[in-house]
Amino acid sequence: MRRPGDGLMFKRGGGGVGTHHRHHLKQLGGGFKGLFGRLPIAVIVLVICTVSLLSTIKRSSNQPVSRSETLWETAASGGWRPSSAPRAYWPPPPKESNGYLRVRCNGGLNQQRSAICNAVLAARIMNATLVLPELDANSFWHDDSGFQGIYDIDHFIKALRYDVRIVESIPELRKNGKTKKIKAYQLRPPRDAPISWYTTVALEKMKEHGAIYLTPFSHRLAEEIDNAEYQRLRCRVNYHALQFKPHIVKLSNSIVSKLRAEGHFMSIHLRFEKDMLAFAGCLDIFTPEEQRILSKYRKENFAEKKLVYSERRAIGKCPLTPEEVGLILRAMGFDNSTRIYLAAGELFGGERFMKPFRSMFPRLENHSTVDHSEELVENTQGLLGSAVDYMVCLLSDIFMPTYDGPSNFANNLLGHRLYYGFRTTIRPDRKALAPIFIERENGRTVGFEEFVRRAMLKTNFGGPHKRVSPESFYTNSWPECFCQTSTQNPADKCPPENVLEILDSRLEREVTSDSDKSGEWNGLLLYLVQLFRLFISCGVDHIYTSYGLREDNCLLMHCPKHARIKMVFCVY
Numbered sequence: 419m420r421r422p423g424d425g426l427m428f429k430r431g432g433g434g435v436g437t438h439h440r441h442h443l444k445q446l447g448g449g450f451k452g453l454f455g456r457l458p459i460a461v462i463v464l465v466i467c468t469v470s471l472l473s474t475i476k477r478s479s480n481q482p483v484s485r486s487e488t489l490w491e492t493a494a495s496g497g498w499r500p501s502s503a504p505r506a507y508w509p510p511p512p513k514e515s516n517g518y519l520r521v522r523c524n525g526g527l528n529q530q531r532s533a534i535c536n537a538v539l540a541a542r543i544m545n546a547t548l549v550l551p552e553l554d555a556n557s558f559w560h561d562d563s564g565f566q567g568i569y570d571i572d573h574f575i576k577a578l579r580y581d582v583r584i585v586e587s588i589p590e591l592r593k594n595g596k597t598k599k600i601k602a603y604q605l606r607p608p609r610d611a612p613i614s615w616y617t618t619v620a621l622e623k624m625k626e627h628g629a630i631y632l633t634p635f636s637h638r639l640a641e642e643i644d645n646a647e648y649q650r651l652r653c654r655v656n657y658h659a660l661q662f663k664p665h666i667v668k669l670s671n672s673i674v675s676k677l678r679a680e681g682h683f684m685s686i687h688l689r690f691e692k693d694m695l696a697f698a699g700c701l702d703i704f705t706p707e708e709q710r711i712l713s714k715y716r717k718e719n720f721a722e723k724k725l726v727y728s729e730r731r732a733i734g735k736c737p738l739t740p741e742e743v744g745l746i747l748r749a750m751g752f753d754n755s756t757r758i759y760l761a762a763g764e765l766f767g768g769e770r771f772m773k774p775f776r777s778m779f780p781r782l783e784n785h786s787t788v789d790h791s792e793e794l795v796e797n798t799q800g801l802l803g804s805a806v807d808y809m810v811c812l813l814s815d816i817f818m819p820t821y822d823g824p825s826n827f828a829n830n831l832l833g834h835r836l837y838y839g840f841r842t843t844i845r846p847d848r849k850a851l852a853p854i855f856i857e858r859e860n861g862r863t864v865g866f867e868e869f870v871r872r873a874m875l876k877t878n879f880g881g882p883h884k885r886v887s888p889e890s891f892y893t894n895s896w897p898e899c900f901c902q903t904s905t906q907n908p909a910d911k912c913p914p915e916n917v918l919e920i921l922d923s924r925l926e927r928e929v930t931s932d933s934d935k936s937g938e939w940n941g942l943l944l945y946l947v948q949l950f951r952l953f954i955s956c957g958v959d960h961i962y963t964s965y966g967l968r969e970d971n972c973l974l975m976h977c978p979k980h981a982r983i984k985m986v987f988c989v990y
């Protein structure tokens with residue numbers, strides 16, 4: 419399988435040949451030598467041209483979609499493609515860790531997934547060694563497979579080797595022949611905690627105790643972070659490092675190929691389940707007995723709130739019924755030959771609600787109808803079933819969530835499909851559709867399909883689009899985790915392809931290089947100047963340099979004439 423975004427990286431600045439002033443060269447040499455002199459230097463010089471990210475980004479938005487046929491293709495990319503490799507200097511995790519970070523991720527499969535991304539980022543921010551995240555034995559799914567039961571651990575650790583050190587458990591300390599356990603100090607992070615909480619409160623405790631244990635750990639690190647490199651790390655975790663175990667991938671692939679054998683197919687996350695209906699509080703369409711069950715569930719699980727059905731409905735707060743989903747698809751031009759994979763838990767209200775949908779779209783499948791293997795039959799409700807549904811929805815030609823409120827499954831998939839190459843999603847705008855449905859129920863059916871179509875045409879079908887709060891970074895990682903291959907704007911330009919090699923050699927050097935090679939400096943310096951001249955054309959007196967090592971072993975040069983272009987020489 420091709421993995422988009424693998425191995426991409428540094429942005430490159432404009433070319434042009436410039437002159438260089440001797441005086442500057444000398445000055446540069448002196449500062450350079452003084453600062454670099456005692457450092458172990460491997461021969462390599464990396465040229466990283468960081469280009470100001472402040473420049474404007476062209477925001478492409480809704481592409482016109484006319485007929486359902488075009489929806490089977492991926493959405494228009496506007497020249498963007500996924501890329502989550504670092505684009506600025508990104509050193510390997512430091513040799514000296516500040517301590518161990520343990521986290522306990524609660525919630526279902528997908529809530530845990532974003533928590534794992536946050537845990538990796540938190541460990542990076544703190545220079546900590548991450549202990550493999552603990553996944554809550556899930557009371558809802560009755561499942562305790564844990565991280566090793568769901569994800570490929572070796573791949574996870576290897577994929578993140580440039581970012582954080584990861585261990586499976588806190589090792590025991592040996593001192594004077596005795597073994598000693600480090601006891602992790604337990605902390606409860608604030609919801610959506612800022613980075614500063616990790617670098618102060620949490621770090622202090624970590625240094626004091628050697629290890630900390632953050633629990634619970636869902637939504638414990640702010641999603642909007644003003645640091646694109648950190649956001650890209652989240653994408654590397656979410657879309658590259660977190661891979662389901664081989665047997666889950668195999669099972670999902672076999673389901674997908676069976677479905678594909680007869681042409682394209684659509685997946686729908688039909689969120690018409692007890693918990694969601696109780697949460698939304700839209701009870702009137704149910705029988706008194708069903709209403710009693712939902713009210714009871716609501717009372718037991720959610721905060722008390724007065725919810726009036728007609729009001730909730732009118733503002734699009736009620737989950738779409740299966741019938742409404744069918745009506746939308748039909749209005750958009752999908753016919754009864756459309757093959758649909760349903761990812762859903764147990765549908766509430768049963769066949770009564772499914773019937774009208776089934777009569778419009780009879781070719782319905784789910785993981786149990788496509789695959790009859792023991793494995794799924796035994797664990798159809800557990801994390802395995804959920805993981806398989808996730809994969810099938812990821813790979814399907816079209817994905818349609820029916821409720822995008824607090825559904826981590828749908829939200830994560832929207833983000834993943836965007837990253838996976840702008841795969842089409844259909845996101846009904848329930849607020850715009852509600853009045854149209856209400857009119858229809860009141861007998862005004864004329865023009866119904868046209869109204870639905872018009873409302874739907876205003877939505878985004880999975881192309882690049884601006885993230886607007888409360889949309890989550892995990893739902894839409896554009897533009898941080900995307901780049902363009904041909905663009906006028908250097909800030910968006912896709913980097914060359916040999917990035918992994920660069921990171922690899924850097925990591926290697928971190929481990930092996932000890933010898934002092936400062937004698938190579940003179941030749942190196944000349945080489946740097948040549949490179950700089952190659953890259954930028956600048957007036958003789960106007961080259962500014964940051965004189966050598968900033969904390970990250972890099973020398974920064976720039977020229978006021980080309981304010982957006984900076985060049986960094988890094989030495990290791």
Ligand SMILES: *[C@@H]1O[C@H](CO)[C@@H](O)[C@H](O)[C@H]1NC(C)=O
Pocket residue numbers: 509512516543544545617621969
């Ligand atoms: C982590 O290490 C980097 C250098 O490797 C350093 O710049 C940074 O300040 C460190 N951060 C913390 C929180 O220790």
Ligand SMILES: *[C@@H]1O[C@H](CO)[C@@H](O)[C@H](O)[C@H]1NC(C)=O
Pocket residue numbers: 754755780
């Ligand atoms: C689909 O609809 C057509 C009429 O529009 C009908 O003839 C056909 O039998 C239907 N197919 C299925 C599988 O229901």
Ligand SMILES: *[C@@H]1O[C@H](CO)[C@@H](O)[C@H](O)[C@H]1NC(C)=O
Pocket residue numbers: 762763764783784785786787798
């Ligand atoms: C799959 O569909 C079949 C038939 O429609 C149904 O009996 C079964 O409960 C569904 N399974 C799941 C897990 O939804």
